[in-house]
Amino acid sequence: MERKAIVLNSKDNVATALTDLSAGDTIELAVDDKPVSVKLLNPVQFGHKFSLIDIKAGSPILKYGEVIGEASMDITPGEHVHVHNVASTRGRGDVTAGARK
Amino acid sequence: MSFWGYPRPDGLVGTRNHVAIVPTVVCATATARQVSDNVRGSVPFLHQQGCALTPSDLEMANRTLTNLALNPNIASVVLISLGCDPIDIDGIAEKIAASGKPVEKFVIQEVGGTIATTEKATRVARQMVSDASRINREQFDDSKLMFGAECGGSDTTSGLGANPAIGAAFDILVKQGGRAVFSETTEFIGAEHLLARRAVTPEVGQQIIDFVRRYEERFLEKGVDMRGTNPTKGNIQGGLTTIEEKSLGAISKGGTEPIEEIYEYGERPTRAGLSIADGPGFDAPSLTAMAAAGATVMFFSTGRGTPLGTPFVPVIKVTANGPSYEKMKDNIDFYVDLTRKEHIAEIGAELYAEALQVASGRQTKSEILGQDRDNGLFLVGPLA
Structure with a gap:
């Protein structure tokens, strides 16, 4: 069976789509050889990410087992995870400039 | 495992055998392009910088052009500057020569315009390609x-x-x-x-x-x-x-x-x-x-x-x-x-x-x- 998505590290709370996926698709994944099943709430394009679990606003997003940013709002399992609900915490001159004002 | 490369005088080994045509400044870039167009076997480094630099950027540009020319994929080097630009063409040429690599420099304002510079540099580059083509690949x-x-x-x-x-x-x-x-x-x-x-x-x-x-x-x-x-x-x-x-x-x-x-x-x-x-x-x-x-x-x-x-x-x-x-x-x-x-x-x-x-x-x-x-x-x- 062709793999539809990949989880790169067992700590990760997101998976990456390896093909274009549609809302309503049920994606079967293996995390540490344990089967995980997620039903997608949104379409997720090739190369984009979706959530595996509930992620509260302000919590870290984990990929490669490392922090890639934090949730800017609550995220539910199967939701598209991208710039609309994740904020970078680095190189944010706009934030430090705001703090200085 | 092994590969077939070009030995250089400084002990490094190249994978290509180019004659490099390097302008120090954007004002010499068109001339470098024309020289390279004239001479098959030469490759220009066409860039748009080289003037109005802060001291630290100038130092960075000098060492970058020097070390670029020292890359072992280059057999020999033609440097072309305008003349009033701040890049240290003499210092760069000296360091390249010290590595044993043939190098010639041309200053457009001294030679007298781009047509004369293109002619002189073309003649030198032609000879450099001829010389470089005698270097054989070795294992x-x-x-x-x-x-x-x-x-x-x-x-x-x-x-x-x-x-x-x-x-x-x-x-x-x-x-x-x-x-x-x-x-x-x-x-x-x-x-x-x-x-x-x-x-x-x-x-x-x-x-x-x-x-x-x-x-x-x-x-x-x-x-x-x-x-x-x-x-x-x-x-x-x-x-x-x-x-x-x-x-x-x-x-x-x-x-x-x-x-x-x-x-x-x-x-x-x-x-x-x-x-x-x-x-x-x-x-x-x-x-x-x-x-x-x-x-x-x-x-x-x-x-x-x-x-x-x-x-x-x-x-x-x-x-x-x-x-x-x-x-x-x-x-x-x-x-x-x-x-x-x-x-x-x-x-x-x-x-x-x-x-x-x-x-x-x-x-x-x-x-x-x-x-x-x-x-x-x-x-x-x-x-x-």
Whole structure:
């Protein structure tokens, strides 16, 4: 069976789509050889990410087992995870400039 | 394993045998292009900088042009300046000559205009190509190679497949005793702790952290949000959400071996093994940094597809994005099949074998299509 998505590290709370996926698709994944099943709430394009679990606003997003940013709002399992609900915490001159004002 | 390369007087080994036509300043760039157009076997370094530089940018430009000319893929060098430009053409020529490499310099304001300079420089370049063509390739151990690695037009597949495959090829060369360099300090942000952990000493680890902090502070000082600039709009369309995510994928092109040293833009490593050259994520000046560091074969991963090569050094384009590969096969040399992700070491060995062929003379697509004449020099600014 062709793999539809990949989880790169067992700590990760997101998976990456390896093909274009549609809302309503049920994606079967293996995390540490344990089967995980997620039903997608949104379409997720090739190369984009979706959530595996509930992620509260302000919590870290984990990929490669490392922090890639934090949730800017609550995220539910199967939701598209991208710039609309994740904020970078680095190189944010706009934030430090705001703090200085 | 071995490859067929060109021996140089300083003991280094080239994979190409170019005569380099190097303008010191944009005012001499058109002349350099015309000389190179006249002389098959010569390659120009077409750039748009070289004047109105701050003292630190001037120092960086001087050492970058010097070390670029010292790259062993270059047999001999023609330098062309305007005359009133601040680049130290005499100092650069002296250092090239000290390495045993033939070098000639022309100053447009002294020679008397571009037509006269083009004529004189063409005659010299013609003789240099004739002389260089008498140097034969010889067989060398692959530890005499130096790899470079770039990623550009990145998307999620870069971090999943293309960069890890390049990293696996890096690991093979470094284990053989060869040299390898990667760059793009911007794209260490969020992953610098992983690089620092691989440094040979705690001091080198701290230097890596400090170089990344210096880079990030340039954005913080300007009060700008890096998002949209890096990751770029194209990166974001490709699924990369933050610089941290991009960085974590980007650093895998450096492999897993210990990091011996990190140095300033335009400098060369002082020892064998894996090193980092400071530089921007912007592809062109980053490729220049690695050419100046001495890389003789480069890998360039791309998710969305980019045609860019670089003067003097063959660039092997690598993608793990199937649709991009199909669309841009004319420009991309090597495809990494993500469904074989478990076999990344094997794919890295295939890429390594291709790199040895390229080192021995096989032309890459960016060379064949002439994407190897234009490039840039990095500058921090401000321009005066």
